[in-house]
Amino acid sequence: xxxxxxxNGATDxxxxxxxxxxxxxxxRLAQIRVFENYFAELGQYDMRPGEFSVLVxxxxxxxxxxxxxASKLMIKRAHITKLVRAxxxxxxxxxxxxxxxxxxxxxxxxxxxxxxxxxxLDVLTAFDTKxxxxxxxxxxxxxxxxxxxxxxxxxxVR
Amino acid sequence: xxxxxxxNGATDxxxxxxxxxxxxxxxRLAQIRVFENYFAELGQYDMRPGEFSVLVxxxxxxxxxxxxxASKLMIKRAHITKLVRAxxxxxxxxxxxxxxxxxxxxxxxxxxxxxxxxxxLDVLTAFDTKxxxxxxxxxxxxxxxxxxxxxxxxxxVR
DNA sequence: GATTGATTGTCTACTAGGAAACAAAAAAAT
DNA sequence: ATTTTTTTGTTTCCTAGTAGACAATCAATC
Numbered sequence: 001x002x003x004x005x006x007x008n009g010a011t012d013x014x015x016x017x018x019x020x021x022x023x024x025x026x027x028r029l030a031q032i033r034v035f036e037n038y039f040a041e042l043g044q045y046d047m048r049p050g051e052f053s054v055l056v057x058x059x060x061x062x063x064x065x066x067x068x069x070a071s072k073l074m075i076k077r078a079h080i081t082k083l084v085r086a087x088x089x090x091x092x093x094x095x096x097x098x099x100x101x102x103x104x105x106x107x108x109x110x111x112x113x114x115x116x117x118x119x120x121l122d123v124l125t126a127f128d129t130k131x132x133x134x135x136x137x138x139x140x141x142x143x144x145x146x147x148x149x150x151x152x153x154x155x156x157v158r
Numbered sequence: 159x160x161x162x163x164x165x166n167g168a169t170d171x172x173x174x175x176x177x178x179x180x181x182x183x184x185x186r187l188a189q190i191r192v193f194e195n196y197f198a199e200l201g202q203y204d205m206r207p208g209e210f211s212v213l214v215x216x217x218x219x220x221x222x223x224x225x226x227x228a229s230k231l232m233i234k235r236a237h238i239t240k241l242v243r244a245x246x247x248x249x250x251x252x253x254x255x256x257x258x259x260x261x262x263x264x265x266x267x268x269x270x271x272x273x274x275x276x277x278x279l280d281v282l283t284a285f286d287t288k289x290x291x292x293x294x295x296x297x298x299x300x301x302x303x304x305x306x307x308x309x310x311x312x313x314x315v316r
Numbered sequence: 317g318a319t320t321g322a323t324t325g326t327c328t329a330c331t332a333g334g335a336a337a338c339a340a341a342a343a344a345a346t
Numbered sequence: 347a348t349t350t351t352t353t354t355g356t357t358t359c360c361t362a363g364t365a366g367a368c369a370a371t372c373a374a375t376c
Contacts, residue, residue, distance in 0.1 A: 012226055014215060014218075014219050014222060014226060014227070014230045015215075015218045015219055016215060016218070016230070016311070017214060017215075017218045018214075018279075018282075018283050018286070019211055019214060019215070020306060020311055021286065021287075021302060022282070022283075022286040023192055023286060023290065023298070023301070023302060023305075024189075024192050024193060024195075024196050024207050024286070025207070025211055026302060026305040026306065026309065026311075027185065027188050027189045027192050027305065028189055028193075028207070028208065029231075029232055029305075029309050030185050030189075030305050030308055030309060031182075031185045031186055031188075031189045032232045033232070033308070033309060034181055034182050034185050035182060035186075037182075038182050048332095049182045049183070049186070050186065050332090053177055053183055056175060056176075056177060057172060057173075057174060057175075057177070060172075060173045060174070060175045061172050061173055064172060065354090066354080066355070067353085067354060067355075068170055068172060069172070072172045072174070073187075074187055074190045074191070075333085076333070076334055076335085077354075077355065077356085078333080078334065078335080078336090078355085078356075078357080078358095079332080079333055079334070080355095081355060081356055081357085082332090082333085082356095085356095101341080101342070101353095101354090102340080102341060102342085103340070103341045103342065103353065103354045103355070104341095104353090104354060104355080105354085105355070121176075124176075124180070125176050125180075128176065128179060128180040128181060128182070132181065132308055133310075134307050134308055134309075134310055135304070135307060135308055139304055139307065140181070142300070142304060143181070143301070143304040143305070143308070144179060144181060144184060146293070146297055146300060146301045146304070147181075147184040147185065147187075147188050147301075148178060148184065149292050149293060149297065150188055150191070150290055150291075150292055150293055150301070151184065151187050151188060151191060151292075152291075152292055153174070153178055153184075206362095208362090223324085224324080224325070225323085225324060225325075233363085234363070234364060234365085235324075235325065235326085236325090236326075236327080236363080236364065236365080236366090237362080237363055237364070238325095239325060239326055239327085240326095240362090240363090243326095259323095259324090259371075259372070260370080260371060260372085261323065261324045261325070261370065261371045261372065262323090262324060262325080262371095263324085263325070
């Protein structure tokens with residue numbers, strides 16, 4: 001029952017114990033690993049996955065409100081304000097405050113923004129269909145399915 | 159083939175398009191979701207999941223080197239320096255520079271550190287065996303298995 | 317043994333993201 | 347109509363984590 005717990009000193013072997021069965025731990029590691037791949041292959045295109053997803057969603061949902069975007073992408077409102085502001089400065093996104101409700105901000109891609117997204121979307125989806133090391137195609141699909149289910153993305157998002 | 163792309167304006171419905179099939183996107187969302195749960199339930203115990211995992215691994219591998227710890231937990235060396243320094247200040251971790259190699263730092267839990275970990279480990283593992291909303295027990299186990307495989311944690315780590 | 321190169325941890329400066337207070341507008345209550 | 351409450355975005359300040367230069371030590375080569 002008692003683990004040995006010798007000095008670990010010079011070795012590279014590490015016992016992770018229960019952490020290996022912790023969803024939080026595994027998901028954190030998985031994100032770092034997956035994002036490393038993204039950066040390695042997509043960094044040259046000027047798109048960090050988080051930021052780019054914002055552009056994609058605006059492209060798919062013209063006029064989407066900033067707050068809705070934030071909640072669906074699980075980005076804090078304070079943060080999305082900065083992102084959108086930066087996109088606006090780059091001329092990729094246009095903000096519009098409608099007369100019906102002057103609190104909200106509706107977002108659309110500019111022509112340049114549309115071009116920016118279109119140019120990169122293929123590369124991204126191509127990359128996304130790749131199967132990560134260590135998994136088979138079937139396992140990858142299963143993983144995607146389970147994550148969707150965990151996130152409640154199986155049915156249309158509302 | 160062509161999506162409709164009406165103005166999204168006042169609705170809460172958002173089309174995420176291909177992002178729903180993107181491992182990077184899903185894993186990012188999953189981490190935020192899972193960590194929210196951790197914080198909600200474990201925040202009161204003074205343990206953020208990342209930091210606590212460092213303590214757990216030191217506890218399981220007394221004398222583990224700082225660099226090894228960093229690479230296994232996918233934390234940058236610059237960052238783990240700060241973490242360990244903070245733990246040292248709190249009296250939870252002891253650093254030792256061995257004579258055989260005076261570059262490295264070997265880490266152990268102090269008595270207080272051991273107590274700190276022991277007090278919280280049960281809560282953590284209890285929490286970790288919980289099944290997240292939307293998944294069955296079997297699905298949760300499968301998800302864990304797939305993540306382990308993705309990360310190469312199926313065989314003993316070396 | 318001296319020199320060169322690799323490892324390991326640390327430091328400084330920077331970026332991403334978050335918490336909390338705030339202001340403006342809309343909605344609800346009186 | 348006026349007041350109160352809620353929603354939405356913004357601002358300021360703060361923390362977590364990173365990038366890259368650095369110093370110390372060890373290993374390898376001449």
